[in-house]
Amino acid sequence: xxxxxxxxxxxxxxxxxxxxxxxxxxxxxxxxxxxxxxxxxxxxxxxxxxxxxxxxxxxxxxxxxxxxxxxxxxxxxxxxxxxxxxxxxxxxxxxxxxxxxxxxxxxxxxxxxxxxxxxxxxxxxxxxxxxxxxxxx
Amino acid sequence: xxxxxxxxxxxxxxxxxxxxxxxxxxxxxxxxxxxxxxxxxxxxxxxxxxxxxxxxxxxxxxxxxxxxxxxxxxxxxxxxxxxxxxxxxxxxxxxxxxxxxxxxxxxxxxxxxxxxxxxxxxxxxxxxxxxxxxxxxxxxxxx
Numbered sequence: 216x217x218x219x220x221x222x223x224x225x226x227x228x229x230x231x232x233x234x235x236x237x238x239x240x241x242x243x244x245x246x247x248x249x250x251x252x253x254x255x256x257x258x259x260x261x262x263x264x265x266x267x268x269x270x271x272x273x274x275x276x277x278x279x280x281x282x283x284x285x286x287x288x289x290x291x292x293x294x295x296x297x298x299x300x301x302x303x304x305x306x307x308x309x310x311x312x313x314x315x316x317x318x319x320x321x322x323x324x325x326x327x328x329x330x331x332x333x334x335x336x337x338x339x340x341x342x343x344x345x346x347x348x349x350x351x352x
Numbered sequence: 353x354x355x356x357x358x359x360x361x362x363x364x365x366x367x368x369x370x371x372x373x374x375x376x377x378x379x380x381x382x383x384x385x386x387x388x389x390x391x392x393x394x395x396x397x398x399x400x401x402x403x404x405x406x407x408x409x410x411x412x413x414x415x416x417x418x419x420x421x422x423x424x425x426x427x428x429x430x431x432x433x434x435x436x437x438x439x440x441x442x443x444x445x446x447x448x449x450x451x452x453x454x455x456x457x458x459x460x461x462x463x464x465x466x467x468x469x470x471x472x473x474x475x476x477x478x479x480x481x482x483x484x485x486x487x488x489x490x491x492x493x494x495x
Contacts, residue, residue, distance in 0.1 A: 252476075283424060283460055284421070285419065285420065285421040285422075285424050285425070285426035285460070286419075286421050287419035287421075288419065288421075292417065292419060294419075294426030294458065294460070296460060296472075325474070326458040326459075326460070326472075326474040326476075327458075328426075328428060328458055328476075340458075340476060341476075342387070342457070342458045342474035342475055342476035343387060343474060343475075344387045344472065344474040345387070345389075
């Protein structure tokens with residue numbers, strides 16, 4: 216298996232863990248002092264990122280699908296195109312990327328850059344590609 | 353030539369406004385999709401767009417990083433726009449002469465052989481610096 220092929224499987228497993236809200240499994244991908252530049256938050260440290268996702272998952276379901284995947288030959292970086300679907304479980308009027316009401320669905324496509332060292336993400340940065348879309352239930 | 357080396361040559365052509373050279377990097381039916389929903393199709397549409405932008409602002413692109421896997425290259429680029437003239441209808445935002453605008457973008461370039469077939473860009477960071485706030489480090493200071 217090529218290095219890039221191995222990295223793809225590793226990344227697929229990360230997304231699978233993220234989608235089933237398996238916090239220990241996807242949290243294991245995060246370096247202790249990682250930096251996170253998401254569209255809803257800017258955070259430092261694995262604990263802060265996991266706390267953030269715990270808060271998010273108490274309010275909505277989140278599912279991420281991989282559309283495109285590019286790995287650096289040395290395994291130090293990944294660029295990914297991600298399709299995210301959010302489904303609000305309850306009202307979240309002050310959601311950082313725009314208020315949602317219970318039952319609302321929101322889709323978006325983002326480009327994400329992952330820096331990797333010693334088998335963990337040291338930095339994650341995302342940029343919105345598509346404007347937010349979706350339908351109120 | 354590796355995809356990364358080709359990309360650096362492509363950006364060199366872009367920065368020097370070598371439109372004839374740039375055209376050779378594009379497949380005839382290339383698509384350029386920008387995260388704001390704008391989409392351009394075809395070499396001429398893209399060249400026309402870039403040349404029009406460069407009439408209003410000097411644009412320089414620096415490659416922060418790039419790497420390829422299969423038929424796609426991913427890049428992080430930093431663009432600097434410096435308005436040459438007042439440009440209230442500039443593509444990114446209204447600009448006054450001397451204003452500077454910076455974009456940090458993540459971009460995917462799909463390619464076949466030596467030509468790009470689809471380019472998709474999303475902005476990660478943007479920063480506007482009005483001319484009034486900019487001090488040219490090379491400028492003489494009157495005392």
